[in-house]
Amino acid sequence: MQNLIKQRFYKVIPHQVDFCSLRYLEERSEKLLVRKNVAEPPLSRHDVGVMLTVIDKGGLGYAATSDLSESGLREAMRRAQLWAKREKTVINFSKVAMPQERGSYQSVLEKPWNSLSIADKLDLLHSESAQCYLNDKIVDWQTSLWFLQTEQLYLTHEGGEIRQSHQYLIPEIRVIANQGVNTQYRTFSESTYGRQGGLEILDHTGFVGKGQQLAEEALQLLAAPNCPSECMDIMLAPDQMILQIHESIGHPLELDRILGDERNYAGTSFVTLDMFGTYQYGSPLLNVTFDPTLPEQLASYGFDDEGLPAEKTYIIREGVLKTPLGGVMSQARTGLSGVANARAMSWNRPPIDRMANLNVEQGNSTLDEMIASIERGIFMKTNLSWSIDDSRNKFQFGCEWGQLIEKGELTQVVKNPNYRGISATFWRNLKKVGNQETFEVLGVPYCGKGEPNQIIRVGHASPVCLFTDVDVFGGV
Amino acid sequence: MQDYFYALADFMDKQLQDDEVYLCELTAEQSEFVRFNQGHIRQPGSVEQRYLEIDLIKKQCCVTGQLALSGSMHTDHERVATLFSELRDKLQHLQDDPYLFYATEVHSTESIGTNQLPAEALTEIVSSVQAHDFVGIYASGGIFTGFANSLGQRNWHSSYNFNLDWSFYHSKDKAVKSAYAGCHWETPIFQDKITQALAQLEILKRKPHTITPGPYRVYLSPTALYEILQLLSWDGFGLKAQRTKASALLKMLETPAQHLHSSVTLTENTAQGIAPAFQSDGFIRPAQVPLISQGVYDSALVSPRSAKEYGVKTNGANDEETPLSFDLAAGDFQKADILKTLDTGIYINNLWYLNYSDRAACRMTGMTRFATFWVEKGEIVAPLNVMRFDETLYNILGDKLIALTKEREFIIETDTYEKRSTGSAQLPGALVEDFSFTL
Numbered sequence: 001m002q003n004l005i006k007q008r009f010y011k012v013i014p015h016q017v018d019f020c021s022l023r024y025l026e027e028r029s030e031k032l033l034v035r036k037n038v039a040e041p042p043l044s045r046h047d048v049g050v051m052l053t054v055i056d057k058g059g060l061g062y063a064a065t066s067d068l069s070e071s072g073l074r075e076a077m078r079r080a081q082l083w084a085k086r087e088k089t090v091i092n093f094s095k096v097a098m099p100q101e102r103g104s105y106q107s108v109l110e111k112p113w114n115s116l117s118i119a120d121k122l123d124l125l126h127s128e129s130a131q132c133y134l135n136d137k138i139v140d141w142q143t144s145l146w147f148l149q150t151e152q153l154y155l156t157h158e159g160g161e162i163r164q165s166h167q168y169l170i171p172e173i174r175v176i177a178n179q180g181v182n183t184q185y186r187t188f189s190e191s192t193y194g195r196q197g198g199l200e201i202l203d204h205t206g207f208v209g210k211g212q213q214l215a216e217e218a219l220q221l222l223a224a225p226n227c228p229s230e231c232m233d234i235m236l237a238p239d240q241m242i243l244q245i246h247e248s249i250g251h252p253l254e255l256d257r258i259l260g261d262e263r264n265y266a267g268t269s270f271v272t273l274d275m276f277g278t279y280q281y282g283s284p285l286l287n288v289t290f291d292p293t294l295p296e297q298l299a300s301y302g303f304d305d306e307g308l309p310a311e312k313t314y315i316i317r318e319g320v321l322k323t324p325l326g327g328v329m330s331q332a333r334t335g336l337s338g339v340a341n342a343r344a345m346s347w348n349r350p351p352i353d354r355m356a357n358l359n360v361e362q363g364n365s366t367l368d369e370m371i372a373s374i375e376r377g378i379f380m381k382t383n384l385s386w387s388i389d390d391s392r393n394k395f396q397f398g399c400e401w402g403q404l405i406e407k408g409e410l411t412q413v414v415k416n417p418n419y420r421g422i423s424a425t426f427w428r429n430l431k432k433v434g435n436q437e438t439f440e441v442l443g444v445p446y447c448g449k450g451e452p453n454q455i456i457r458v459g460h461a462s463p464v465c466l467f468t469d470v471d472v473f474g475g476v
Numbered sequence: 477m478q479d480y481f482y483a484l485a486d487f488m489d490k491q492l493q494d495d496e497v498y499l500c501e502l503t504a505e506q507s508e509f510v511r512f513n514q515g516h517i518r519q520p521g522s523v524e525q526r527y528l529e530i531d532l533i534k535k536q537c538c539v540t541g542q543l544a545l546s547g548s549m550h551t552d553h554e555r556v557a558t559l560f561s562e563l564r565d566k567l568q569h570l571q572d573d574p575y576l577f578y579a580t581e582v583h584s585t586e587s588i589g590t591n592q593l594p595a596e597a598l599t600e601i602v603s604s605v606q607a608h609d610f611v612g613i614y615a616s617g618g619i620f621t622g623f624a625n626s627l628g629q630r631n632w633h634s635s636y637n638f639n640l641d642w643s644f645y646h647s648k649d650k651a652v653k654s655a656y657a658g659c660h661w662e663t664p665i666f667q668d669k670i671t672q673a674l675a676q677l678e679i680l681k682r683k684p685h686t687i688t689p690g691p692y693r694v695y696l697s698p699t700a701l702y703e704i705l706q707l708l709s710w711d712g713f714g715l716k717a718q719r720t721k722a723s724a725l726l727k728m729l730e731t732p733a734q735h736l737h738s739s740v741t742l743t744e745n746t747a748q749g750i751a752p753a754f755q756s757d758g759f760i761r762p763a764q765v766p767l768i769s770q771g772v773y774d775s776a777l778v779s780p781r782s783a784k785e786y787g788v789k790t791n792g793a794n795d796e797e798t799p800l801s802f803d804l805a806a807g808d809f810q811k812a813d814i815l816k817t818l819d820t821g822i823y824i825n826n827l828w829y830l831n832y833s834d835r836a837a838c839r840m841t842g843m844t845r846f847a848t849f850w851v852e853k854g855e856i857v858a859p860l861n862v863m864r865f866d867e868t869l870y871n872i873l874g875d876k877l878i879a880l881t882k883e884r885e886f887i888i889e890t891d892t893y894e895k896r897s898t899g900s901a902q903l904p905g906a907l908v909e910d911f912s913f914t915l
Contacts, residue, residue: 062521140720178721475834
């Protein structure tokens with residue numbers, strides 16, 4: 001199909017435009033879900049379409065269609081050209097040097113999705129589901145596998161040609177325990193454990209056997225006291241760190257937010273253009289990278305959706321803000337160097353600045369050393385609640401699991417743990433960064449942003465991290 | 477589009493074997509999206525998309541497939557036939573689904589919208605805003621939803637609307653948000669909204685006021701209240717969430733004495749909304765479903781699957797059991813008296829990024845955003861620097877609710893994730909005492 005699309009694109013390229021491109025995306029997915037030991041109808045999806053983009057005489061326009069015939073592409077090209085004729089644009093788009101790269105990228109795969117039959121995969125989910133029910137206080141539980149496969153083709157009028165192929169597996173186990181007006185959750189969440197690859201991800205993430213563990217932990221939480229309210233040290237597990245990175249480092253550093261594109265919806269940023277190169281974002285222990293090179297991570301790729309080659313880049317080094325998250329367009333608008341992060345959720349949405357993989361690099365502390373260093377603190381894991389202001393400064397996050405740390409030892413489990421703070425000061429209170437043994441590669445399939453709205457897959461990897469003087473509190 | 481879908485349904489009728497049944501839903505749109513920043517065009521474009529979801533059912537087994545249609549009948553026949561074949565292969569491996577439930581009585585309906593969309597609204601928008609720091613999106617075009625099944629039911633709903641969702645910025649995070657949505661563009665209405673927003677923008681130029689955390693009397697505009705109801709709609713009103721104790725209304729459900737203020741009557745009002753009155757299993761939604769009546773929990777939204785699982789009747793809710801057409805009854809408080817009654821407090825036009833601090837207690841947190849004002853002695857004094865609140869619904873719309881306004885606003889959802897939303901809400905504003913700010 002891709003070669004046919006290529007032939008048709010070259011037939012419909014208009015004469016005398018400054019730039020035009022075609023972005024083809026085909027995505028197939030399948031989701032299997034067993035809830036309370038009953039398999040729900042399997043869901044498969046096949047989506048395919050193209051977006052044509054034209055830049056001409058300073059204007060830019062796009063048109064997206066699922067009609068892949070030559071006439072369909074020709075009509076879409078005509079509409080994109082019409083949009084490009086609109087004046088009063090934010091910049092002269094014709095002055096932007098659009099990439100014209102050639103290359104390819106392919107996910108690394110060990111166990112293909114279809115190496116197990118649908119019956120075998122459902123058996124696996126049934127088996128894990130059966131482990132979740134321990135007693136009548138476990139009121140709901142479900143297990144699921146979500147597989148996605150994408151094929152992308154990006155062509156430009158001057159011979160740019162990029163082919164990329166990705167496969168993802170996103171597993172989930174979710175358990176709810178209840179007693180009266182007390183409800184507690186434990187999840188092996190699809191918002192956390194998605195990776196690139198195949199069924200080997202189940203082995204790498206420890207999916208099998210997780211159901212019973214989560215159910216036991218949910219019952220523990222049900223019997224636990226509320227998290228205390230006080231200012232204390234807080235040690236965050238990687239499955240909470242990813243949310244902390246995402247909301248209070250990732251979004252504020254997106255160049256399109258800093259440029260104001262998102263102010264009507266996702267918001268602005270407390271970060272300004274003059275901060276890059278000098279601003280002390282965090283303590284000297286903080287090292288953050290844009291890293292598309294980890295093969296298993298959710299947003300690893302060779303090129304972004306405007307054809308820019310992706311490479312590992314330090315965003316924050318030893319606590320100092322270095323590089324913004326901005327693609328070709330944002331780089332041209334600001335004169336700053338950026339990264340290859342212009343991405344679109346599908347063929348029917350235009351590329352905007354997104355996070356891709358944004359990781360906190362590992363440090364030197366062992367988990368035991370971190371715990372031993374805490375006089376009074378709390379260990380929190382698994383994100384449950386998230387909220388942050390539109391400048392990405394005042395945040396409040398909640399976790400499923402809390403465990404107090406007293407005089408250097410993990411002690412009482414507590415329920416409903418929350419904490420709040422301000423991005424600009426929180427990261428400067430980073431006291432210890434965990435080593436390789438505490439490091440996990442995780443990912444989030446649902447990052448929302450943009451007008452029109454877009455959901456996209458992003459990756460975050462992090463070790464366990466320790467912060468001082470954080471405002472912690474519990475439930476009602 | 478309707479003829480195309482029905483012709484495709486006729487084709488699907490011929491794909492069935494033995495005692496198979498199919499249900500299918502079309503969701504399609506022809507949209508224009510124009511994005512603005514600083515009064516100029518940032519990203520303009522068109523999107524034409526058509527998605528078909530097919531449930532293939534044999535006895536008590538079901539499998540679901542979604543595909544993108546091309547719009548060419550020959551190509552789409554091939555795609556649909558291939559999907560039927562794939563679904564049929566999967567059916568062989570499935571066990572009976574005890575909660576499978578779909579409409580078997582035929583209720584065909586038709587609601588056809590008229591295209592009165594303006595040809596040149598964009599020119600008027602650009603000329604009206606280019607001198608200001610204007611940011612937002614203009615979305616417009618046709619939205620089409622169809623349902624068909626092999627029992628002969630056919631349903632169609634089409635509408636053509638526009639939704640200009642925008643902000644005027646003063647500096648940093650100080651901005652006024654507004655929206656103009658409808659089916660028929662009227663220049664005087666648009667210009668009036670521009671004028672009102674610019675007037676509020678003048679207030680934002682004053683030195684901002686910062687408050688210390690604590691309880692304050694507040695006015696929540698209908699738009700701010702909508703943010704609270706949207707959070708509640710996430711597992712709040714569905715039967716499954718209620719039976720699995722995940723509902724944020726758990727305390728109301730488990731504790732008879734726990735209720736909201738007697739002036740709170742909340743309804744899923746399909747008759748007054750803009751969403752289709754049918755759903756993907758072929759059931760027709762009732763005109764109204766009372767969710768909370770005079771402060772007391774009334775009924776849940778029940779999807780067909782939950783109906784079967786819990787042995788109750790469905791009311792045509794979607795799979796997620798979320799409201800699509802909120803209706804909060806008006807109160808008796810005059811909007812003109814808001815500032816006077818607020819006396820000293822906070823006028824909140826918009827809330828942002830709500831989530832739960834303690835879901836079981838329906839305790840929520842979120843931020844003020846856009847034009848939020850500090851009020852003293854019944855007069856707006858200054859814009860307020862953003863604040864985080866943390867409060868329970870049982871205070872906001874319960875013990876601490878002073879009044880709901882007599883006037884209500886009709887809000888059309890601006891959500892465009894995957895497709896343009898057909899959600900809406902008709903809401904009053906709310907005066908609330910001791911609303912807690914924390915950061």
